[in-house]
Amino acid sequence: MIIASWNCRGASSRTFPLDIKDIVNKYHINIICLLETRISGDRANKVCRKLGFNHWIRVESNGFIGGI
Numbered sequence: 001m002i003i004a005s006w007n008c009r010g011a012s013s014r015t016f017p018l019d020i021k022d023i024v025n026k027y028h029i030n031i032i033c034l035l036e037t038r039i040s041g042d043r044a045n046k047v048c049r050k051l052g053f054n055h056w057i058r059v060e061s062n063g064f065i066g067g068i
């Protein structure tokens with residue numbers, strides 16, 4: 001099992017889901033932790049859906065602390 005963690009800003013960009021999918025496929029990642037994405041709510045849910053994973057856990061941010 002391969003687990004990756006990425007402190008990624010700009011998760012709401014158009015290319016972000018495609019970039020993540022490429023990385024996941026290239027390295028056969030099973031679990032990925034995305035930190036400090038600077039998005040929340042419906043935007044974060046939309047990105048999670050586009051990533052193509054069957055399951056995800058997202059923690060709502062409180063201002064600019066915490067999140068995903």
